[in-house]
Amino acid sequence: MKLKNDLVLRAAKGEDIERYPVWLMRQAGRILPEYRAVRAKIGGFKELVETPERAAEVTVQPVDILGVDAAIIFSDILVVPEAMGLTYQMVESKGPWFEQTIRSEAELKFAETDFDIEDRLGYVLEAIKITNKELDGRVPLIGFAGAPWTILCYMVEGRGSKTFSESRKLLYTNPSLAHELLDRITKVTIQYLKAQIKAGAHMIQVFDSWAGILGTEQYAEFGLKYLDRIATAINEVPVTLFAKGAIASVNALAKLDCNTIGLDWNMDAVKIRQEIGESRTLQGNLDPCALYGTHKDVENLTTKMLDSFTSKRHIVNLGHGVYPDIDPDKVKTFVNTVKNYERKN
Amino acid sequence: MKLKNDLVLRAAKGEDIERYPVWLMRQAGRILPEYRAVRAKIGGFKELVETPERAAEVTVQPVDILGVDAAIIFSDILVVPEAMGLTYQMVESKGPWFEQTIRSEAELKFAETDFDIEDRLGYVLEAIKITNKELDGRVPLIGFAGAPWTILCYMVEGRGSKTFSESRKLLYTNPSLAHELLDRITKVTIQYLKAQIKAGAHMIQVFDSWAGILGTEQYAEFGLKYLDRIATAINEVPVTLFAKGAIASVNALAKLDCNTIGLDWNMDAVKIRQEIGESRTLQGNLDPCALYGTHKDVENLTTKMLDSFTSKRHIVNLGHGVYPDIDPDKVKTFVNTVKNYERKN
Numbered sequence: 001m002k003l004k005n006d007l008v009l010r011a012a013k014g015e016d017i018e019r020y021p022v023w024l025m026r027q028a029g030r031i032l033p034e035y036r037a038v039r040a041k042i043g044g045f046k047e048l049v050e051t052p053e054r055a056a057e058v059t060v061q062p063v064d065i066l067g068v069d070a071a072i073i074f075s076d077i078l079v080v081p082e083a084m085g086l087t088y089q090m091v092e093s094k095g096p097w098f099e100q101t102i103r104s105e106a107e108l109k110f111a112e113t114d115f116d117i118e119d120r121l122g123y124v125l126e127a128i129k130i131t132n133k134e135l136d137g138r139v140p141l142i143g144f145a146g147a148p149w150t151i152l153c154y155m156v157e158g159r160g161s162k163t164f165s166e167s168r169k170l171l172y173t174n175p176s177l178a179h180e181l182l183d184r185i186t187k188v189t190i191q192y193l194k195a196q197i198k199a200g201a202h203m204i205q206v207f208d209s210w211a212g213i214l215g216t217e218q219y220a221e222f223g224l225k226y227l228d229r230i231a232t233a234i235n236e237v238p239v240t241l242f243a244k245g246a247i248a249s250v251n252a253l254a255k256l257d258c259n260t261i262g263l264d265w266n267m268d269a270v271k272i273r274q275e276i277g278e279s280r281t282l283q284g285n286l287d288p289c290a291l292y293g294t295h296k297d298v299e300n301l302t303t304k305m306l307d308s309f310t311s312k313r314h315i316v317n318l319g320h321g322v323y324p325d326i327d328p329d330k331v332k333t334f335v336n337t338v339k340n341y342e343r344k345n
Numbered sequence: 346m347k348l349k350n351d352l353v354l355r356a357a358k359g360e361d362i363e364r365y366p367v368w369l370m371r372q373a374g375r376i377l378p379e380y381r382a383v384r385a386k387i388g389g390f391k392e393l394v395e396t397p398e399r400a401a402e403v404t405v406q407p408v409d410i411l412g413v414d415a416a417i418i419f420s421d422i423l424v425v426p427e428a429m430g431l432t433y434q435m436v437e438s439k440g441p442w443f444e445q446t447i448r449s450e451a452e453l454k455f456a457e458t459d460f461d462i463e464d465r466l467g468y469v470l471e472a473i474k475i476t477n478k479e480l481d482g483r484v485p486l487i488g489f490a491g492a493p494w495t496i497l498c499y500m501v502e503g504r505g506s507k508t509f510s511e512s513r514k515l516l517y518t519n520p521s522l523a524h525e526l527l528d529r530i531t532k533v534t535i536q537y538l539k540a541q542i543k544a545g546a547h548m549i550q551v552f553d554s555w556a557g558i559l560g561t562e563q564y565a566e567f568g569l570k571y572l573d574r575i576a577t578a579i580n581e582v583p584v585t586l587f588a589k590g591a592i593a594s595v596n597a598l599a600k601l602d603c604n605t606i607g608l609d610w611n612m613d614a615v616k617i618r619q620e621i622g623e624s625r626t627l628q629g630n631l632d633p634c635a636l637y638g639t640h641k642d643v644e645n646l647t648t649k650m651l652d653s654f655t656s657k658r659h660i661v662n663l664g665h666g667v668y669p670d671i672d673p674d675k676v677k678t679f680v681n682t683v684k685n686y687e688r689k690n
Binding site for chain 1: 505507508510513514516517518557558559560561563590592593610611612613632633634635637638642665668
């Protein structure tokens with residue numbers, strides 16, 4: 001099916017665009033009353049992720065309501081460790097919790113690689129197919145997965161953490177176990193992303209949410225190495241790599257075989273553009289807290305960011321997922337400011 | 346009283362040193378069984394902070410047991426917001442919790458400045474005096490406070506947070522309230538640090554634990570501006586500024602009127618040295634997780650760090666507080682590796 005709006009894909013490839021495209025991380029989610037209504041009916045976050053019709057419904061909502069230029073499939077990065085053998089619960093206001101963790105060779109049996117993606121993650125693929133039917137070519141659909149390092153963090157730690165010291169401990173006490181686990185996650189992730197593309201994803205984003213807790217040397221060895229394998233393996237559609245907090249590794253990240261680098265709100269897009277040139281598209285990176293300001297504030301701060309761009313190679317987004325208590329009307333102001341902006345370059 | 350070991354002070358001032366000095370953030374604390382025994386007897390963390398004799402006792406422990414080159418007074422950065430009018434509880438395994446927060450002009454009444462430091466924080470000053478008596482000049486005693494931005498985070502948020510979005514929200518919705526609060530915290534902090542020096546602190550460290558959640562522009566306006574005032578006001582003893590996570594602001598930090606810049610484990614000491622030259626001493630920055638390795642690992646990783654130094658202007662430390670489950674013997678290996686290292690420059 002031909003897409004009516006393919007701005008995001010053209011921006012990712014460095015092609016000509018009539019205006020900057022815009023979407024938001026976590027655009028399908030708690031900010032929308034329409035999402036909360038669907039979720040309340042079905043029970044919880046995980047049930048929603050696992051029910052393709054409803055996941056598709058909330059995926060399409062921000063396209064209808066906020067007018068964004070891309071949809072991103074409603075899912076969770078933790079579906080991958082679960083498919084590999086570690087089930088998780090989503091504990092209200094506490095986040096994910098895994099009963100079993102992987103901290104020894106014996107526990108590697110909970111990191112399976114030899115299974116059929118369709119069999120264990122078919123619900124995500126089904127949600128992608130339904131979403132595309134409902135989108136009817138209006139905008140592209142983004143598929144995604146967690147980066148191997150971030151997924152390892154959850155598999156080792158078993159839950160969120162400020163320091164992820166158990167995961168980082170493993171890099172010192174048993175680096176070969178860490179590499180074996182990262183290798184397995186990478187294999188499954190590549191298969192999973194390829195299945196998402198086959199199901200209809202027009203673009204792929206890989207989230208390395210915990211990139212920022214490693215120094216550059218360790219991130220090169222335990223992070224970038226595996227992102228490299230994923231970026232190299234995915235050729236069918238444009239790939240975005242988002243390594244949150246990894247300011248010191250952005251230049252190395254931009255050398256991987258990807259189209260777009262996601263920037264968090266602490267990264268300086270102007271400086272990074274100077275350093276990496278026109279080789280990659282940059283995605284981001286308005287501070288999500290900027291949307292707490294007045295409509296005028298949101299307009300001014302968004303325009304200021306757009307004015308700072310010196311290239312057409314930008315996909316506008318926030319520098320992190322939109323916070324759940326943001327007024328959806330402020331998001332609309334953000335989106336509309338981008339859409340109405342006249343590009344100067 | 347003349348100090349028998351003033352290595353830390355000489356290193357801070359850029360004077361000659363016969364070897365690099367070493368101490369650890371959170372050296373007085375849960376890693377030591379001797380600390381846990383004292384704490385168990387007295388009840389809890391906060392009771393320990395507020396009992397000068399016992400606070401002094403645990404402050405001296407790491408000097409005796411680990412052989413570090415400096416003591417740091419056992420206390421908490423949250424004693425300042427408490428003195429200003431916001432009492433807090435330390436909730437086991439959850440961290441600090443404030444019943445009252447400051448998010449409006451009306452709530453500014455909980456941020457008092459017009460009080461006597463001796464009156465409300467005398468217990469810290471008393472602990473400093475007792476510690477110095479017990480140390481008997483063996484090593485210098487470091488006093489400390491939280492940076493205004495980090496203290497604001499707790500006063501606005503009321504507890505720890507991954508994003509501190511309430512605090513960052515304030516910067517957009519009511520920047521003048523944020524500045525008023527930062528101004529008040531700064532005033533009290535300067536008085537408090539001067540009182541610590543008068544009581545006997547030989548050196549001061551200011552901890553900006555949440556520096557890393559702001560972009561460079563916002564950190565300059567709401568963070569560095571107030572650190573500048575503190576650094577300028579404290580002339581009596583050497584000052585160390587530690588802005589955790591603020592990789593992009595290290596150069597700006599090094600321009601403030603301080604002696605030493607603390608580095609977290611993600612910061613590249615070699616690169617920062619090249620950028621700032623010999624103007625400041627660098628403190629840090631071994632990854633605290635390195636101490637999970639074997640004794641041989643700890644020795645090798647510590648030596649590798651020492652080998653990378655190209656200047657005498659270093660105070661060795663970890664890049665973050667030592668983690669509570671680290672084996673004290675590994676800390677001794679870290680300390681002894683530094684003490685036995687032959688400096689090449």
